[in-house]
Amino acid sequence: MKKENLTDHDRVCAVAPVTVAPLKRHVFVCNGKSCTEVGSPAVKEAFRKELSERGLLFGKPAKGGSFKGSIVLTDCSSVGFCAVGAAVLVYPDGVWYAQVEAEDVPESVESHLIGDRTVERLALLKIPAIVENPEK
């Protein structure tokens, strides 16, 4: 299906409230087969509940979110942490957490998402920040 693209920037923003939200972070919970088997759906639900209760979750109010939320929470497909799930990725920090369980979520929210301090005992990988090309 070929769509008709929107070209007016204001019109695009009007149909996508996320563009004007005060976004700070994006949390991905892996929904690959291995991560799912070790409880990633419960991990995602724990994030949803914790972020919702604190008013931090971006999204529709009917799903516990707010359009003024600062944190986006979504699934992602397998990232290669299959043996050490559940995998949780926090961007733009670039921190990949392994072996996350639902009971680790309150600490992750408090320390990392609110306090800006990585939970070192669960962090297995960090993708460094990118310096944008100045010759753009």
Next chain:
Amino acid sequence: MKKENLTDHDRVCAVAPVTVAPLKRHVFVCNGKSCTEVGSPAVKEAFRKELSERGLLFGKPAKGGSFKGSIVLTDCSSVGFCAVGAAVLVYPDGVWYAQVEAEDVPESVESHLIGDRTVERLALLKIPAIVENPEK
């Protein structure tokens, strides 16, 4: 199912080759209903092919990747760009692209993923980098 966690850091890395890959970026293609209807699977396949041909795709060789690849490519669930799909997110840059079509992919790879220059005509949102708390 309660799993037995791996506690030896070296052992964890051995079972997850991604931990020792020279990762630079993570590209997410939205697989939500709306994005899928406007061609997000073709967009993802275009990224897979383009990155694979250039030796940049992280992943199993059987799927066109390399364990020395610098770019991870996965799906993600809906991010709220439902009216302006297909949505493509590039992290850790925090750039959210809207209305991406398969034919935009070679330019995106060349300009952004290789040249570190955002494709401004498609970029709709940028999540700024986080300054880590120094009191960790």
